[in-house]
Amino acid sequence: MNWSISFEPLISWPLLAAVLVPLALLALAGLWFGQRGAVLRLVALAALAAALFNPVFLDESREPLKSVVALIVDRSPSQDIGERTRQTDEALAGLQQRLGRFNQFDVRVVEAGKPEAAEERTETRLFSALEGAFRDVPPSRIGGAIMITDGQVHDAPTGAPDFHAPLHALITGHEHEKDRRIRFENAPRFGLVGKPLDMSYRVIATGGETGPVDVRVSVNGQQVSVEHAIIGQATPLQVTIPTAGRNIIELAIDREPGELTETNNRAIALVDGIRENLRVLLVSGEPHAGERTWRNLLKSDASVDLVHFTILRPPEKQDGTPINELSLIAFPTRELFVEKIKDFDLIIFDRYQHRDVLPILYYDYISEYVEKGGALLIAAGPEYAGESSIARTPLMAALPAMPSGEIVEKAFYPRLTDIGQRHPVTRGLDGSSSEPPRWSRWFRTIGVQNPEGQVVMKGADNRPLLVLDRKGEGRVGMLLSDQGWLWARGFEGGGPHVQLYRRIAHWLMKEPELEEERLTADGRGMTLDIRRQTMSDDPGPAQIITPSGKTMTVKLDKSEPGIFLGSVQTSEIGLYQVANGDLTALAHVGPINAPEFADVVSTEDRLKAPAEATGGSVRRLASPSASGDQPGPVVLPSIVPVRASADAAGADWIGLRTTDDSVLKAVSRVPLFGGFLGLGLLLLAMGSMWYREGR
Amino acid sequence: MSDGDLSVIAKNLRKTFRRDTGETVEALADVSLDVRRGALTALVGPDGAGKTTLLRLACGLIVPDGGNLQVIGVDIAKDELSFYPLIYWPIDPAAPMPSQAAIARIDAYMQQGGTVLFDTRDQFSNGIGADSTSPATERLRDILGNLNVPPLEPVPSDHVLTKSFFILPEFPGRFAGSPLWVEASLEASNADNRPVRVGDGVSPIMITANDFAGAWAVDENGDPLLPTVPNDPMQRVYALRAGVNIMMYMLTGNYKSDQVHVPVLLERLGQ
Numbered sequence: 001m002n003w004s005i006s007f008e009p010l011i012s013w014p015l016l017a018a019v020l021v022p023l024a025l026l027a028l029a030g031l032w033f034g035q036r037g038a039v040l041r042l043v044a045l046a047a048l049a050a051a052l053f054n055p056v057f058l059d060e061s062r063e064p065l066k067s068v069v070a071l072i073v074d075r076s077p078s079q080d081i082g083e084r085t086r087q088t089d090e091a092l093a094g095l096q097q098r099l100g101r102f103n104q105f106d107v108r109v110v111e112a113g114k115p116e117a118a119e120e121r122t123e124t125r126l127f128s129a130l131e132g133a134f135r136d137v138p139p140s141r142i143g144g145a146i147m148i149t150d151g152q153v154h155d156a157p158t159g160a161p162d163f164h165a166p167l168h169a170l171i172t173g174h175e176h177e178k179d180r181r182i183r184f185e186n187a188p189r190f191g192l193v194g195k196p197l198d199m200s201y202r203v204i205a206t207g208g209e210t211g212p213v214d215v216r217v218s219v220n221g222q223q224v225s226v227e228h229a230i231i232g233q234a235t236p237l238q239v240t241i242p243t244a245g246r247n248i249i250e251l252a253i254d255r256e257p258g259e260l261t262e263t264n265n266r267a268i269a270l271v272d273g274i275r276e277n278l279r280v281l282l283v284s285g286e287p288h289a290g291e292r293t294w295r296n297l298l299k300s301d302a303s304v305d306l307v308h309f310t311i312l313r314p315p316e317k318q319d320g321t322p323i324n325e326l327s328l329i330a331f332p333t334r335e336l337f338v339e340k341i342k343d344f345d346l347i348i349f350d351r352y353q354h355r356d357v358l359p360i361l362y363y364d365y366i367s368e369y370v371e372k373g374g375a376l377l378i379a380a381g382p383e384y385a386g387e388s389s390i391a392r393t394p395l396m397a398a399l400p401a402m403p404s405g406e407i408v409e410k411a412f413y414p415r416l417t418d419i420g421q422r423h424p425v426t427r428g429l430d431g432s433s434s435e436p437p438r439w440s441r442w443f444r445t446i447g448v449q450n451p452e453g454q455v456v457m458k459g460a461d462n463r464p465l466l467v468l469d470r471k472g473e474g475r476v477g478m479l480l481s482d483q484g485w486l487w488a489r490g491f492e493g494g495g496p497h498v499q500l501y502r503r504i505a506h507w508l509m510k511e512p513e514l515e516e517e518r519l520t521a522d523g524r525g526m527t528l529d530i531r532r533q534t535m536s537d538d539p540g541p542a543q544i545i546t547p548s549g550k551t552m553t554v555k556l557d558k559s560e561p562g563i564f565l566g567s568v569q570t571s572e573i574g575l576y577q578v579a580n581g582d583l584t585a586l587a588h589v590g591p592i593n594a595p596e597f598a599d600v601v602s603t604e605d606r607l608k609a610p611a612e613a614t615g616g617s618v619r620r621l622a623s624p625s626a627s628g629d630q631p632g633p634v635v636l637p638s639i640v641p642v643r644a645s646a647d648a649a650g651a652d653w654i655g656l657r658t659t660d661d662s663v664l665k666a667v668s669r670v671p672l673f674g675g676f677l678g679l680g681l682l683l684l685a686m687g688s689m690w691y692r693e694g695r
Numbered sequence: 696m697s698d699g700d701l702s703v704i705a706k707n708l709r710k711t712f713r714r715d716t717g718e719t720v721e722a723l724a725d726v727s728l729d730v731r732r733g734a735l736t737a738l739v740g741p742d743g744a745g746k747t748t749l750l751r752l753a754c755g756l757i758v759p760d761g762g763n764l765q766v767i768g769v770d771i772a773k774d775e776l777s778f779y780p781l782i783y784w785p786i787d788p789a790a791p792m793p794s795q796a797a798i799a800r801i802d803a804y805m806q807q808g809g810t811v812l813f814d815t816r817d818q819f820s821n822g823i824g825a826d827s828t829s830p831a832t833e834r835l836r837d838i839l840g841n842l843n844v845p846p847l848e849p850v851p852s853d854h855v856l857t858k859s860f861f862i863l864p865e866f867p868g869r870f871a872g873s874p875l876w877v878e879a880s881l882e883a884s885n886a887d888n889r890p891v892r893v894g895d896g897v898s899p900i901m902i903t904a905n906d907f908a909g910a911w912a913v914d915e916n917g918d919p920l921l922p923t924v925p926n927d928p929m930q931r932v933y934a935l936r937a938g939v940n941i942m943m944y945m946l947t948g949n950y951k952s953d954q955v956h957v958p959v960l961l962e963r964l965g966q
Contacts, residue, residue, distance in 0.1 A: 277963075287946035289778075295947075308950060312943065329957075335961060340961060488808065489778075489807050
């Protein structure tokens with residue numbers, strides 16, 4: 001109840017003064033001269049004045065507002081360790097019960113830190129949760145906040161937080177927690193295949209622990225070595241990258257007795273294996289308009305070392321020009337095709353025809369080179385159909401298609417065959433999805449008979465245009481038109497020659513990305529994505545072995561020709577093995593070296609500075625049990641409502657601010673001299689005065 | 696009928712031959728005709744009417760004594776240009792100025808890896824003074840004004856053009872002395888510090904005033920049609936070699952320049 005009296009004069013103050021001041025002077029003069037009835041006159045005057053001043057009696061009915069108190073509960077994965085969840089739940093229930101006794105507190109419970117399934121970096125972000133909890137509360141009504149956490153808060157400010165009420169933190173776990181963890185200090189993202197890669201790591205332990213520890217090193221799921229590391233010291237490591245594409249390097253240390261968690265006893269590094277210096281030998285049979293297209297493509301490919309030879313002048317052509325006026329280079333055929341042939345990753349014959357330059361025997365060597373795992377590409381022109389075609393040499397053993405002798409010279413759109421729609425070399429080639437394809441026409445197709453292998457593109461009259469084949473361990477490609485350069489020169493808008501040529505070359509060089517049959521798996525947050533690249537209609541489901549050894553099956557759905565996808569939500573963190581048919585893949589699911597799992601030892605330190613800056617406190621919920629490796633019973637501090645200016649923490653209590661804010665519910669208003677009461681008083685005073693004066 | 700539809704334009708052609716006997720024969724006197732592209736045009740006349748002479752003129756085998764004859768090889772406004780690795784463009788100030796659209800097509804052609812060889816053929820018709828320019832040079836300037844022309848330099852002594860087939864210190868045509876201008880190569884003196892280029896570094900433009908075609912032109916017996924200036928028989932050989940080198944440069948790009956690195960590459964193989 002709030003009572004107050006206010007004056008609400010009926011007429012304005014100057015008028016009031018003009019009426020009352022002369023009357024008051026008269027009354028005072030009467031009193032001075034001792035006239036009869038002077039006192040009564042004064043009373044009557046006072047009554048008149050009171051009536052004119054119109055005092056009003058106000059009665060406000062107010063309700064005090066509650067202070068808002070937030071309980072921020074850390075539900076991050078590190079809170080699942082040991083007894084922490086139990087402690088947290090116990091503390092939360094206890095606090096809610098205690099706060100329930102104070103009706104001046106409005107309690108909000110905010111659970112924060114639970115990771116999203118697809119989140120890549122798991123972190124505990126309690127301060128953003130705190131900010132969110134009070135977003136709709138005016139600062140004067142904030143009573144304070146209590147965090148129940150293990151203290152590993154990753155968005156804690158180093159100084160005062162932007163929070164103007166006591167912030168208290170109750171730390172789960174206990175002081176004597178032990179943990180060892182391992183982390184990469186230096187892990188390059190890329191490494192050259194077959195070359196050792198320098199990395200370094202560190203084993204970190206709590207409580208100043210030192211000494212040696214064994215570290216198991218695995219590459220792509222295979223243990224390669226056991227290293228000896230000293231705890232606390234950065235240790236160098238050399239790992240040989242086995243394959244192109246993604247490699248998983250895993251370090252693991254054994255679990256110590258009494259250790260908090262095993263999750264951070266492993267560290268993962270993903271290294272992309274890069275093949276260095278693919279050596280390509282490009283032999284152009286004669287200078288022609290398309291020569292620069294192949295040449296420029298291979299020259300601009302950073303991973304390719306190009307050795308290029310063009311037959312500028314065949315040996316039988318002599319015109320008597322003195323040799324010192326010619327700028328011709330000998331073709332080091334013996335060196336290239338006998339001594340160094342096995343060092344090339346790809347040999348391209350670009351419109352090459354058999355000449356006396358190359359001894360017949362050397363074609364045998366090339367066939368043998370292909371059989372043993374080399375790669376050969378024939379970019380055929382009209383000469384392939386002719387008399388001196390290289391198909392008439394011993395190279396024919398390596399060729400997927402013999403010339404029919406026809407040269408079809410008519411305009412056509414190069415098109416993908418049904419197989420080509422699925423084949424990684426031609427799948428999704430820019431412009432292939434429309435009809436006619438969004439690229440220019442070519443004008444020449446070299447006829448072949450009975451191509452072996454896979455025909456992925458077709459030319460005029462549906463003749464084979466691009467044939468890909470495997471011979472022994474090697475690969476052979478054959479492009480049966482010499483007019484790919486029209487795409488490079490922007491004829492009719494050009495075409496995707498770079499994409500096509502590059503994919504042909506890299507497929508021949510066994511680029512893993514371009515394998516027809518390929519299985520890859522990737523972790524995205526806690527989701528495992530599986531991608532199957534295949535030429536078949538249905539690869540069937542994929543089998544998954546989880547890190548703990550459980551197996552499950554995932555259906556793969558077709559997403560585009562030749563691509564099947566599947567994904568599964570997982571709960572375990574670690575390496576998953578995926579199998580489909582003969583193919584296997586390895587993927588790490590879950591946060592890689594996430595802050596959440598890096599350091600899990602409960603601590604008061606991170607929250608000390610921000611809490612104390614607000615007048616709050618940080619304390620542990622439990623002291624260690626007698627044995628030292630388990631927390632004792634939860635001891636909650638008592639809660640004390642405090643004024644804004646007072647201290648907010650003591651040895652066994654935590655203070656929460658109460659607010660002075662209230663809400664106005666109703667106002668009742670009684671005019672004191674209004675109505676019959678005022679009239680009666682006035683008449684009585686006037687009457688008495690008149691009576692007295694009349695005596 | 697616009698000029699774009701014509702493939703041969705002859706105006707007031709005159710040609711007189713001097714027989715070995717000394718008598719002069721006027722084969723063509725003031726002949727004008729237009730031949731339309733794609734049209735079948737018959738040249739009818741009695742023996743000695745000058746049919747052969749006209750055709751020879753049209754083929755560029757002989758030059759007229761008077762009048763003007765234009766045989767349009769490539770119509771830059773209409774023909775598909777991307778088939779050509781090189782467009783040889785002798786500048787003729789009397790020919791109509793190409794339209795903006797045609798110039799834009801040439802520009803696009805150059806952007807997509809084509810090369811245009813401009814020949815002003817005026818090495819000795821330029822005046823002596825620094826400011827004097829021949830009409831052909833002025834026409835070239837007008838054309839280049841609408842093209843994206845990179846910075847140019849005379850072919851440096853270590854350029855691929857000097858060794859793409861023949862070893863060639865200079866590029867004479869019917870005239871000698873004019874440098875062959877090509878796109879200025881970036882600072883590439885240091886092999887370790889090779890600049891990264893988007894294209895393959897083949898010059899999209901070449902300019903000469905030496906009249907290459909004049910030196911290459913021969914009659915049906917293979918005899919040259921025009922004397923070289925100065926009259927040195929080797930100059931014609933060099934002019935032909937210049938043509939071969941330019942064509943090799945067009946087809947093989949900078950192939951010759953990286954042959955320098957081949958021994959190193961081969962050395963590295965197998966290591």
